[in-house]
Structures are given as C-alpha cells and as structure tokens.
Amino acid sequence: MQKGRKRNIFVAATYAATLLLGLILGQNYSDQQGFNTGGSLVPIGLSDNSYKIQQVVDLISNRYVDSINMDSVQNGAINHIISHLDPYSTFLTPNESQTQTEVLEGTFEGIGMEYFNLNDTLLVVGVITNGPADKGGFKVGDRILKIGKRDIAGHSVSKEEVEKLMRGKRGSTVQMIIERDSAVMSTPLKAVRDQINVSSLDVAYLIKPTIGFIRIRRFSLKTAEEFKNAIIDLKKQGAKSLILDLRDNGGGYFHIAIKMASEFFPDQRLMVYTEGAHEARQDYLSEGKGSYDHGRLVVLVNERTASASEVVSGAVQDWDRGTIIGRRTYGKATVQELFDFSDGSTINLSIARYYTPLGRSIQRKYSPNWSIMNDYVSMYSGLWSLDTTYAHAQAYQTKLGKKLYSGGGIVPDIIIPVDSNEVSLLYKDLVQSSLIEQFVYSRFTKKLPAYSIENFLQGYNLPRTEYNSFIKFLTDRGWNISPGKQRDLHDLIQSDIEALLGRYYFGREAYFKVKNRYDAFIESALAQLGVVNNNS
Numbered sequence: 258m259q260k261g262r263k264r265n266i267f268v269a270a271t272y273a274a275t276l277l278l279g280l281i282l283g284q285n286y287s288d289q290q291g292f293n294t295g296g297s298l299v300p301i302g303l304s305d306n307s308y309k310i311q312q313v314v315d316l317i318s319n320r321y322v323d324s325i326n327m328d329s330v331q332n333g334a335i336n337h338i339i340s341h342l343d344p345y346s347t348f349l350t351p352n353e354s355q356t357q358t359e360v361l362e363g364t365f366e367g368i369g370m371e372y373f374n375l376n377d378t379l380l381v382v383g384v385i386t387n388g389p390a391d392k393g394g395f396k397v398g399d400r401i402l403k404i405g406k407r408d409i410a411g412h413s414v415s416k417e418e419v420e421k422l423m424r425g426k427r428g429s430t431v432q433m434i435i436e437r438d439s440a441v442m443s444t445p446l447k448a449v450r451d452q453i454n455v456s457s458l459d460v461a462y463l464i465k466p467t468i469g470f471i472r473i474r475r476f477s478l479k480t481a482e483e484f485k486n487a488i489i490d491l492k493k494q495g496a497k498s499l500i501l502d503l504r505d506n507g508g509g510y511f512h513i514a515i516k517m518a519s520e521f522f523p524d525q526r527l528m529v530y531t532e533g534a535h536e537a538r539q540d541y542l543s544e545g546k547g548s549y550d551h552g553r554l555v556v557l558v559n560e561r562t563a564s565a566s567e568v569v570s571g572a573v574q575d576w577d578r579g580t581i582i583g584r585r586t587y588g589k590a591t592v593q594e595l596f597d598f599s600d601g602s603t604i605n606l607s608i609a610r611y612y613t614p615l616g617r618s619i620q621r622k623y624s625p626n627w628s629i630m631n632d633y634v635s636m637y638s639g640l641w642s643l644d645t646t647y648a649h650a651q652a653y654q655t656k657l658g659k660k661l662y663s664g665g666g667i668v669p670d671i672i673i674p675v676d677s678n679e680v681s682l683l684y685k686d687l688v689q690s691s692l693i694e695q696f697v698y699s700r701f702t703k704k705l706p707a708y709s710i711e712n713f714l715q716g717y718n719l720p721r722t723e724y725n726s727f728i729k730f731l732t733d734r735g736w737n738i739s740p741g742k743q744r745d746l747h748d749l750i751q752s753d754i755e756a757l758l759g760r761y762y763f764g765r766e767a768y769f770k771v772k773n774r775y776d777a778f779i780e781s782a783l784a785q786l787g788v789v790n791n792n793s
Contacts, residue, residue, distance in 0.1 A: 343623065
C-alpha cells in the first residue's frame with residue numbers, strides 16, 4: 258500500500274456510490290406505480306451529468322416512502338460499487354480504518370499484553386518488556402479474573418469486549434484482579450495505558466555463526482529502520498550471509514518495502530515502477546550505499562507472500578542479487594492509495610500496477626466474480642503449476658542469463674514442494690480450533706522452567722508420551738484421528754507444541770527460533786549458503 262498523498266473525496270464518492278442504488282430504487286418505483294416516464298425520474302438519467310447524481314441523493318432523501326438512514330445507504334452503496342472493482346480495492350468503516358492504520362503503523366494505545374482464552378479465563382501468554390503491563394507487575398502465567406468492574410473468569414466474554422476493556426486513551430488506567438500460582442492476589446494490579454510500538458520484525462538472530470536470519474511480518478512505518486538496525490547488529494556479531502524470511506508477509510506500505518530493498522544495493526538502480534490508466538509511469542530507485550550491499554542473500558517466500566513483499570523479492574531476483582527459495586508467491590501487483598472520508602472511513606483504491614525492474618507484472622488473474630474463499634483455495638490448486646500458468650507468459654532474462662516470467666506471482670529459483678500434511682483439511686481444522694494452544698496452556702503452564710532458552714532450543718524435544726496425551730486430548734473432544742494420520746501429523750504438531758512452549762517460556766522470538774529447527778525452507782537456504790543444518 259502506498260501511503261502517499263491523501264485526498265478528501267467524501268462528496269464525490271458519496272455521489273458516485275449512491276448513483277447505482279438511486280437508479281435502481283427510482284426505476285422500481287416508476288415501474289410499480291405506473292408513473293409517466295416523462296416526469297422527473299427520466300431527466301435524472303438523461304440530463305446534465307454534473308447534476309444527476311445529486312438529484313438521486315435528493316430524491317431518495319426527500320421523496321422515498323420511508324425514513325431511512327442515509328449514511329447507512331451511502332456506505333452500503335459505496336461498498337457495493339468498490340466490491341465490483343478488483344480484489345484489493347476496499348471500503349473500510351471508521352473502526353476498520355483505524356484498525357488497519359494501527360496494524361500498518363505498528364502502534365496502538367493499550368497495555369502491551371497478550372492473552373489466550375483458556376476455559377473462560379484469560380491466561381497471560383506474553384508481556385511486552387518495559388510496556389505498561391510489565392511496569393504494572395503483570396507476568397506470563399497470570400490468570401485474569403476481573404477487568405475493572407467486569408467479571409471475566411467463568412463468563413463468556415467476546416474478544417471484542419475484552420479489547421475494549423483493555424484498550425483506552427493514553428494515560429488512563431485499567432485495573433485487574435489476578436490469580437497467580439493458584440491464588441487470588443489480594444491487591445488488584447494496575448496498568449497505565451500508553452502508546453505501544455510493535456516491531457514488524459518477528460525475529461533477527463544468528464541462525465549459524467556467520468549467517469543472519471531476519472523474519473519480517475509486514476512492512477509498517479518503521480520496518481526499514483528496524484531492518485537496517487538489525488543488519489548492522491548482525492554484522493557486528495559476525496554475519497556474512499543473510500536469510501530474509503518473507504513467508505506469510507502480505508505486504509504493507511509500498512514505499513517502505515522499496516526503502517528496505519535499497520539496503521541490498523550499493524548504488525542507485527531501479528527497484529520497481531508503477532503505471533496506471535490515470536497514473537503516469539513512476540520509477541522508484543534504491544537509495545544507494547545499502548547497509549547490506551554485498552554478502553550472500555537468500556529470500557524465503559511462499560504462497561502467502563504478497564504485494565510489497567513481492568516488490569522486494571522481484572528486485573532481488575531481477576538484479577541477480579540473491580536466491581529466492583520457497584513456493585510461488587501470491588501474485589498481487591496493484592498499488593492501493595488511501596482516500597479519506599470526513600467520517601473516518603476510508604477507501605483503499607487500486608490506482609496503478611507495479612512492475613519489477615525487468616518490466617514483469619506478477620499480477621495473477623482474477624475474474625469480476627472473484628471471492629475471498631476461491632482466492633484462498635486456488636493457492637493450493639493447479640493455478641500454482643508452472644506449466645499451466647506460464648505456458649504463454651512473456652519471458653525475461655537477467656544479466657546472468659536467468660529466465661524469468663511475468664504473471665501469476667514470482668517463481669522461486671529453488672522450489673520447496675508443498676507438504677500435503679500441512680495443507681490438509683484436518684491440520685487446518687486443528688490450527689483454527691486452537692486446540693493445540695489449549696493443550697499446551699492447560700498442561701505446561703503451571704510454572705516456568707529453570708533452564709535457559711539456549712538449553713531449551715538445543716535440548717528440548719516433545720516426548721512421545723506427550724504427543725500421545727495430545728491425541729487423547731483430541732479424542733476426548735470428539736476428534737477421531739486414524740493411526741495413519743497420527744503418524745503423518747506427528748512432526749507438524751510436535752513442532753507447533755514446542756514452538757508454543759518456547760514462546761510462552763521465553764517470548765515471541767523463541768517461537769520462530771524453535772520453528773526454524775526443522776524447517777525445510779531453512780534447510781534449503783542453509784544448503785544454498787554451504788552449511789548443513791545439524792538439527793535436520
């Protein structure tokens with residue numbers, strides 16, 4: 258998404274949005290009442306275009322049979338029109354717009370606490386260091402019984418209500434009754450809400466003595482700055498090669514992705530260019546003198562790598578700067594701009610397409626009748642077959658002779674096959690049910706371990722007896738999994754359980770460090786960099 262300029266188009270967009278609904282209502286009214294079509298309704302469709310939309314708005318407001326909420330009508334009409342453009346243009350209500358802004362900017366006003374609803378009790382599973390909750394004395398493992406005057410434990414409280422109770426204006430105070438070590442604390446804990454900054458970097462560390470690893474969740478306002486600082490720190494620790502993990506990164510701010518990609522190049526060169534029906538071609542160049550302008554580079558991608566992440570991957574691939582490893586990316590090559598309404602709602606409108614330095618468009622095909630569900634299902638369908646998608650695609654060639662193609666996402670230089678167990682409906686249902694988390698948090702959270710994260714990463718493996726206990730846990734809840742499926746899913750579920758334990762015991766970064774121990778993408782990246790993964 259390109260933050261760029263913001264325009265107030267409240268009046269124009271309202272008129273355009275109500276046009277379709279107004280004409281439909283007017284036509285139905287005329288047909289049903291048998292009015293003379295030479296009356297006031299016909300000139301609306303035939304008279305000067307500069308007036309007809311306003312006439313429709315006035316007509317509905319002044320003459321419609323019932324009193325209606327025009328804001329609701331206008332929002333519905335706008336949403337209807339936008340939904341028929343492309344999969345990426347969207348209309349957001351004020352609340353949705355605020356949430357999007359918080360996600361992209363990586364900031365919100367709250368107390369810096371993560372929790373999980375375990376049997377109608379909120380279990381604290383993460384506390385941001387030096388955040389309001391941390392300063393207020395909250396700890397991982399605390400069970401929240403009451404927030405303010407609202408009883409939580411033993412009550413069915415929605416996520417939205419909890420969020421409303423937790424969050425609030427900066428400087429305001431939230432008070433909670435806590436159970437710790439199976440005893441209710443006599444004094445409530447308090448936290449003063451503040452601005453919370455959430456890093457877009459999931460983890461940055463030396464995965465091997467000379468190889469740095471950075472995983473980026475999305476491209477928010479501070480991503481380029483955070484990435485540069487992480488690179489400098491890793492180089493001080495001895496990193497000479499880098500694995501950049503962009504898997505599951507759905508994009509974010511377009512200009513931030515370009516700024517981050519600049520870190521890989523020593524001079525100014527084309528990173529991407531954009532062009533649209535109403536947008537002249539605009540070239541975006543690297544800034545020059547990047548903090549990692551030499552050294553071996555591997556970029557990890559998958560079918561959920563999209564948009565701004567594909568901009569970075571495309572620049573690296575087109576300039577032969579590094580090796581792309583993984584699975585074909587999503588294929589979103591449109592740029593959205595934010596247009597604000599006066600009521601706080603927003604339109605994210607696709608204004609241009611972007612093209613990689615070689616001129617490739619990696620936009621996948623979509624039909625006017627697209628749907629989110631079909632979009633998701635197609636990730637794992639024949640759409641991702643190289644032969645079918647690129648049979649007639651235009652080919653491009655890099656300076657080193659590598660042949661690349663346009664359309665349908667970015668094809669990695671080294672492809673990691675899809676794990677059929679990972680994409681199975683059974684495993685997806687398990688993940689969505691949150692039963693793995695319920696098992697971990699109900700069984701392993703009585704007390705924190707005495708050993709260090711290093712010992713955990715090097716020496717902890719889930720005992721087979723615990724895996725069997727998990728299968729029984731599922732059986733008791735009506736899940737019947739065949740012995741064959743138990744064997745097939747063992748490695749995936751073991752990895753998930755160990756990663757959740759690492760996160761609970763040692764923080765968010767530990768989750769990804771644990772997951773990386775037995776990751777096929779990581780193994781391939783290390784092999785590309787000439788290192789054998791001893792954990793495999």
